Amino acid sequence: MANKLKHDRQLVINQATNLFWEKGFHATSMRNLQDHxxxxxxxxxxxxxxxxxxFKETLQCYADGSLKRLQASVEATPSPLAAMKHFVxxxxxxxxxxxxxxxxxLVKTVSELTEENEELLEESKRLLKVMENAFAxxxxxxxxxxxIDSSKDPQRLARLIQMQLIGLRLYARTSNSENSVNDLIDDLFNCLK
Amino acid sequence: MANKLKHDRQLVINQATNLFWEKGFHATSMRNLQDHxxxxxxxxxxxxxxxxxxFKETLQCYADGSLKRLQASVEATPSPLAAMKHFVxxxxxxxxxxxxxxxxxLVKTVSELTEENEELLEESKRLLKVMENAFAxxxxxxxxxxxIDSSKDPQRLARLIQMQLIGLRLYARTSNSENSVNDLIDDLFNCLK
DNA sequence: TTTTATATTGAACACTCGTTCAAGTCCAGA
DNA sequence: TCTGGACTTGAACGAGTGTTCAATATAAAA
Structure with missing residues (x-):
C-alpha cells in the first residue's frame, strides 16, 4: 500500500500554531515554518x-485550546463567576x-489581516464569537x-467581558507594570456588578 | 543655491500615515508608498x-492628530466627562x-511588531502613554x-478608559452590529461611576 | 524479492521586498 | 547666459517570498 506518515499531523499543527501565534501570519515565512x-x-x-x-487549521487549534482552558477553569471551581475570573x-x-x-x-489576526485574506479574517471573527458565547x-x-444580578443580560455581559479581555491583553503588551494590569482585572470585574 | 523641494513634507507624511494606518507596517510596501x-x-x-x-514620523503624526481631536472635544463642551465620552x-x-x-x-503597531523593530515598538508604546496621560x-x-467620585484615582481611571477604548475599537472590527458597540460604550462609562 | 502507491525531498521558479546610486533635472546667484 | 549644487529619477541589486514538481525514499502487498 503506502508509506506511513512520518509526521504526526496534530503535533505539526501545534508547533505551527505556536510560531504563527508568536509572529503573526505575514511575518512567519514558509522557511521559518519549515525549520520550526x-x-x-x-x-x-x-x-x-x-x-x-x-494557518486556518492553527486558528482552530488555538480556539480549541482556549475553550479547553475555559472548561478546565469551570471544572476547577464550583463558582461560575470565580471560574470566569480565574480564566481571565x-x-x-x-x-x-x-x-x-x-x-x-485570534485578535492579533483580526488586527493584522485585511480583505486580502478574507477567509482567515472571517474564521477568526467566527471563533471569537464562539468564545464570547461560551462566556455568555x-x-x-x-x-x-x-x-450576578438577574436583571442583566448574560450575552451583553459576555460582550463586555470579551471587549475588556481583548483590551486587557493588548494593554498588558504596552505596559511593563504588573500592578497596573492586576488593577485592571479588578476594575473589569467590578463592571459586572 | 538649490532646487526647491517639490514635495510638501507634512502633506507627504499625512498621506503616508493614512496608508500605514490602513495596511500596517509590513503589509505596506515601498512600492505601495511610492504610488500613494x-x-x-x-x-x-x-x-x-x-x-x-x-513610519516613525507617521506614528508621531497620528498621535498628534489624536491629541488634537481630544482637544477639540474638550473645547466643544463645557463638561469634561461629556468631552471624554464624545471623544470615544x-x-x-x-x-x-x-x-x-x-x-x-498605535495599537495596531504594538500588535504587529516585535523586537525586530524595537524602536518603532517603543515609540508606539510611548505615544499610547501620552494619550493615557491626556485622559488622566x-x-x-x-x-x-x-x-466623578473624588475618591477615585484619575490615573487609574484613565488606564481603565485606555484599556477599554483599545478593546472597543478592536471589538468593533470583529463585529458588524452597531448596536452592540453602542451598548459597549454605555457600559464602558458606567464603569467609571 | 519484486512491485506499487504514497510520502518526502530540495532545487528551482517567478515574483516582490527594501535599498542604492549614477545620471538627469531644475533653479538661484554670478 | 552660464554655473553650482541640491533635488529627483528609475533601473538595478541581492535577498527573501510562497509555491511547484521531478526525483527519490519507503514500506506494505503480491
Missing part, C-alpha cells in the same frame, strides 16, 4: 495545500510567562447561582 | 532615511466611516467639576 516544524515545502503543501490552509487571570499571566504571545491569536453560558450559570 | 505619495525611492530615502524612519464616540464612529482603519494605529488630565478635571 521540520518539514520540507513539498510535504507541507501536500498536507495543508497552502500557507493559508495551514490565567490567560493574562500565561501571556506574560509561557505563551508565545501576550495577545489572543458561564455568566448565565453565574446568574442562576445568584452571583 | 507620488515620490520615487531616491527622494523618499533622501527625506526619511528608511521605511522605518518614515467620535473615534469609534470615524473608524466605521472615514478613518483608514477602525483600530488605533481630563478625568481629573471631571473630578474637580464634581462629575
Amino acid at each position: 516544524i521540520d518539514m520540507r515545502p513539498g510535504s507541507i503543501y501536500a498536507a495543508f495545500g497552502s500557507k493559508e490552509g495551514l 487571570k490565567l490567560v493574562v499571566q500565561q501571556g506574560k510567562n509561557q505563551a508565545p504571545n501576550e495577545m489572543c491569536m 453560558d458561564l455568566l448565565s450559570q453565574a446568574q442562576q447561582a445568584g452571583e | 505619495i507620488d515620490m520615487r525611492p531616491g527622494s523618499i530615502y533622501a527625506a526619511f532615511g528608511s521605511k522605518e524612519g518614515l 464616540k467620535l473615534v469609534v464612529q470615524q473608524g466605521k466611516n472615514q478613518a483608514p482603519n477602525e483600530m488605533c494605529m 488630565d481630563l478625568l481629573s478635571q471631571a473630578q474637580q467639576a464634581g462629575e
Whole structure:
C-alpha cells in the first residue's frame, strides 16, 4: 500500500500554531515554518495545500485550546463567576510567562489581516464569537447561582467581558507594570456588578 | 543655491500615515508608498532615511492628530466627562466611516511588531502613554467639576478608559452590529461611576 | 524479492521586498 | 547666459517570498 506518515499531523499543527501565534501570519515565512516544524515545502503543501490552509487549521487549534482552558477553569471551581475570573487571570499571566504571545491569536489576526485574506479574517471573527458565547453560558450559570444580578443580560455581559479581555491583553503588551494590569482585572470585574 | 523641494513634507507624511494606518507596517510596501505619495525611492530615502524612519514620523503624526481631536472635544463642551465620552464616540464612529482603519494605529503597531523593530515598538508604546496621560488630565478635571467620585484615582481611571477604548475599537472590527458597540460604550462609562 | 502507491525531498521558479546610486533635472546667484 | 549644487529619477541589486514538481525514499502487498 503506502508509506506511513512520518509526521504526526496534530503535533505539526501545534508547533505551527505556536510560531504563527508568536509572529503573526505575514511575518512567519514558509522557511521559518519549515525549520520550526521540520518539514520540507513539498510535504507541507501536500498536507495543508497552502500557507493559508495551514494557518486556518492553527486558528482552530488555538480556539480549541482556549475553550479547553475555559472548561478546565469551570471544572476547577464550583463558582461560575470565580471560574470566569480565574480564566481571565490565567490567560493574562500565561501571556506574560509561557505563551508565545501576550495577545489572543485570534485578535492579533483580526488586527493584522485585511480583505486580502478574507477567509482567515472571517474564521477568526467566527471563533471569537464562539468564545464570547461560551462566556455568555458561564455568566448565565453565574446568574442562576445568584452571583450576578438577574436583571442583566448574560450575552451583553459576555460582550463586555470579551471587549475588556481583548483590551486587557493588548494593554498588558504596552505596559511593563504588573500592578497596573492586576488593577485592571479588578476594575473589569467590578463592571459586572 | 538649490532646487526647491517639490514635495510638501507634512502633506507627504499625512498621506503616508493614512496608508500605514490602513495596511500596517509590513503589509505596506515601498512600492505601495511610492504610488500613494507620488515620490520615487531616491527622494523618499533622501527625506526619511528608511521605511522605518518614515513610519516613525507617521506614528508621531497620528498621535498628534489624536491629541488634537481630544482637544477639540474638550473645547466643544463645557463638561469634561461629556468631552471624554464624545471623544470615544467620535473615534469609534470615524473608524466605521472615514478613518483608514477602525483600530488605533498605535495599537495596531504594538500588535504587529516585535523586537525586530524595537524602536518603532517603543515609540508606539510611548505615544499610547501620552494619550493615557491626556485622559488622566481630563478625568481629573471631571473630578474637580464634581462629575466623578473624588475618591477615585484619575490615573487609574484613565488606564481603565485606555484599556477599554483599545478593546472597543478592536471589538468593533470583529463585529458588524452597531448596536452592540453602542451598548459597549454605555457600559464602558458606567464603569467609571 | 519484486512491485506499487504514497510520502518526502530540495532545487528551482517567478515574483516582490527594501535599498542604492549614477545620471538627469531644475533653479538661484554670478 | 552660464554655473553650482541640491533635488529627483528609475533601473538595478541581492535577498527573501510562497509555491511547484521531478526525483527519490519507503514500506506494505503480491
